Amino acid sequence: MTFSRKESETMQDNKERKMSENTGSFIKKKRxxxxxxxxxxxxxxxxxxxxxxxxxxxxxxxxxxxxxxxxxxxxxxxxxxxxxxxxxxxxxxxxxxxxxxxxxxxxxxxxxxxxxxxxxxxxxxxxxxxxxxxxxxxxxxxxxxxxxxxxxxxxxxxxxxxxxxxxxxxxxxxxxxxxxxxxxxxxxxxxxxxxxxxxxxxxxxxxxxxxxxxxxxxxxxxxxxxxxxxxxxxxxxxxxxxxxxxxxGASSGNKEEELEELYKSRYDYRKFLRKFAFPREEIQLDEDSFDYIFYNFGMEQYRNLPLIEPLEYKEVNRLEELVIAIDTSGSCSREMVRRFLGETYQILSTRENFFKKMKVYIVQCDCCIQWYQVIHSEEEWKEYMQKITIQGRGGTDFRPVFELIRKEQEKRELQNLKALIYFTDGDGIYPRQKPDYETAFVFVKKTENMRLVPDWAYKLVIGERTKI
Structure with missing residues (x-):
């Protein structure tokens, strides 16, 4: 039995389509x-x-x-x-x-x-x-x-x-x-x-x-x-x-003491965050500056009546992007994390720290990334604070957070990242190489695990005013 050229081409197309569908099905099932x-x-x-x-x-x-x-x-x-x-x-x-x-x-x-x-x-x-x-x-x-x-x-x-x-x-x-x-x-x-x-x-x-x-x-x-x-x-x-x-035999009351220490914390993160802020102009009235042309014109034309019009652009020092990672390995309770985020928010909510269109990554990680969310506004932050749940409770590996940041930088989702703040008890695996942004591991209190933090990273203790 012979087929016309058109029939042969149709049969070949059908065969290739079926093979493609089967391959796609295999790949999907494998995934x-x-x-x-x-x-x-x-x-x-x-x-x-x-x-x-x-x-x-x-x-x-x-x-x-x-x-x-x-x-x-x-x-x-x-x-x-x-x-x-x-x-x-x-x-x-x-x-x-x-x-x-x-x-x-x-x-x-x-x-x-x-x-x-x-x-x-x-x-x-x-x-x-x-x-x-x-x-x-x-x-x-x-x-x-x-x-x-x-x-x-x-x-x-x-x-x-x-x-x-x-x-x-x-x-x-x-x-x-x-x-x-x-x-x-x-x-x-x-x-x-x-x-x-x-x-x-x-x-x-x-x-x-x-x-x-x-x-x-x-x-x-x-x-x-x-x-x-x-x-x-x-x-x-x-x-x-x-x-x-x-x-x-000595665990009774430890968690309560940690929470109490966190409630009293007043550590000034501004010194850390401002270290990585950079100048940029924003569309915003600058009441401290004005156009000297109008000033001189008023003085000459109306005698001792300066015309002052504030500039529309104001140069400010702000962090545009920030990553906050939370160790969810089991050592950090929900309440402790909520208090830490609340205190961090008090700093970020000040006008001199963030652009109006801020980008904050909040990442939960134990030995892998459990969950993360990108916060763009004050409303989103408050909503997250109300509904926060801790996911994970496994071992601690800090490296997945650094890998997530690397991928986001490759996708151009993060373009001006200056700092990563990692809230943890310090008991985990650290990356060997220093990233191209500054990193601070934040502890509730001084602990032996601080010795594990690499030399290139900051060690900050909530509740104390000095950097270790």
């Missing part, structure tokens, strides 16, 4: 899976940090990448780590996960995913992905998984993880065998290699494996850098846990 996977992973990590605050710093040290091989992607690099990840894994810098895996696990047993995130954190804290020794891969993987599960069992109540009775019985039997022994991954590896354990390797894999360890071999030249980084994080996490233990 939906990725967005859902990111939400699940973020929720999981936030709940871990809320339950175990001393893991916030370690959790925030791992960025999240959600990617899937379920759908075709011609732009994907087959050599990239995302192209062969199975389920979920970490390379010490990122958690990389398949959204289909996340959705399935979250629907079946969400507690298993939370335990899995802790499992990966312990791998990093105890340097498992960064070993450069030549070891038998399967035995080393099992040894590392068993080591971190023993650590979790020793430090976190097992009733949080919703094990089946059969699984719980097997796990307890194995843990009982190791009670009182040195259970580092290196020791367990030697025991497995010498076949000195009364458990077969398949049983240990089925009970304790969770993440894909193939990512550990990615970028071997970065191992030393990652090892040093996680040594510091382990020290910080250990100190955080000890501080939390110390605070358990």
């Amino acid at each position: 939906q899976y990725q967005e859902m996977g990111m939400k699940i992973l973020h929720t999981c990590r936030s709940e871990i940090c809320a339950r175990f605050p001393f893991f916030s710093y370690a959790s925030a040290a791992l960025s999240a990448v959600v990617e899937t091989k379920m759908f075709p992607n011609s732009m994907e690099n087959e050599n990239s780590s995302q192209s062969w990840i199975h389920g979920i894994g970490t390379d010490g810098e990122r958690i990389i996960a398949d959204p289909v895996f996340l959705i399935y696990i979250w629907a079946e047993k969400p507690e298993r995913l939370k335990r899995g995130c802790l499992h990966m954190l312990f791998h990093c804290l105890y340097q498992h992905p960064f070993s450069d020794k030549k070891m038998e891969a399967r035995l080393w993987n099992v040894a590392c998984d068993l080591a971190v599960e023993l650590l979790i069992w020793q430090n976190i109540p097992e009733n949080l993880w919703q094990y089946s009775s059969e699984e719980l019985q097997k796990r307890r039997q194995i843990f009982k065998f190791f009670k009182g022994r040195n259970c580092s991954a290196q020791v367990l590896y030697q025991l497995l290699k010498q076949e000195k354990l009364p458990f077969n390797i398949e049983e240990l894999e089925s009970l304790f494996s969770f993440d894909d360890h193939s990512l550990w071999s990615v970028n071997p030249w970065k191992r030393e850098q990652k090892r040093c980084r996680w040594e510091k994080i382990l020290t910080y996490t250990t100190l955080g846990r000890e501080r939390q233990k110390h605070r358990i």
Whole structure:
């Protein structure tokens, strides 16, 4: 059967249209899976940090990448780590996960995913992905998984993880065998290699494996850098846990004291904000200036009767744009944030500080951007103050706010940004490089966390009149 040229072209057009529609459908569905996977992973990590605050710093040290091989992607690099990840894994810098895996696990047993995130954190804290020794891969993987599960069992109540009775019985039997022994991954590896354990390797894999360890071999030249980084994080996490233990018996009244200190605060932010104001003319009567031509004309024509007409343009020093970031990791209450914004508003509402068309970004961030709004008027600010809700309560990572600002600058939404004010308790991950605008981290009171603030940033304390 033959077709005319016109019929052939029509058939070809229909075929191409159908392929285009299918590709578009794949891309849309892939994006939906990725967005859902990111939400699940973020929720999981936030709940871990809320339950175990001393893991916030370690959790925030791992960025999240959600990617899937379920759908075709011609732009994907087959050599990239995302192209062969199975389920979920970490390379010490990122958690990389398949959204289909996340959705399935979250629907079946969400507690298993939370335990899995802790499992990966312990791998990093105890340097498992960064070993450069030549070891038998399967035995080393099992040894590392068993080591971190023993650590979790020793430090976190097992009733949080919703094990089946059969699984719980097997796990307890194995843990009982190791009670009182040195259970580092290196020791367990030697025991497995010498076949000195009364458990077969398949049983240990089925009970304790969770993440894909193939990512550990990615970028071997970065191992030393990652090892040093996680040594510091382990020290910080250990100190955080000890501080939390110390605070358990002495926490009564602390929040009330912080609020009371904030109510009394009268720190003058004007010194900070004025430092970055720049001169600009506005259409506004300048009663302090006038046209000398009219003045002289009046004096000469009407004798001692000067004609004074104020200039329509007045040069003022004002901040045109400002970003206010709020740490919503759980350490800053709604009332505390509201008071901080109220005090900041008292400064911004003065005529000499802002143009009539002001632009203030108010950003809520824990370990990622939770929400932000651009305020353009006094009315919008007051409305926000009335309806403020705190979103987040996860770990603290300051870097997403700086990344948001960078993107807004690239889009030309922010063109004259001079300053970022970040209200926080200071316990989080800071950017390494100084941005092209000044940054101030604002604290309720003096705290040990102030030592973590980079040298290029200001440290301001509400309630005190001096800059630390």
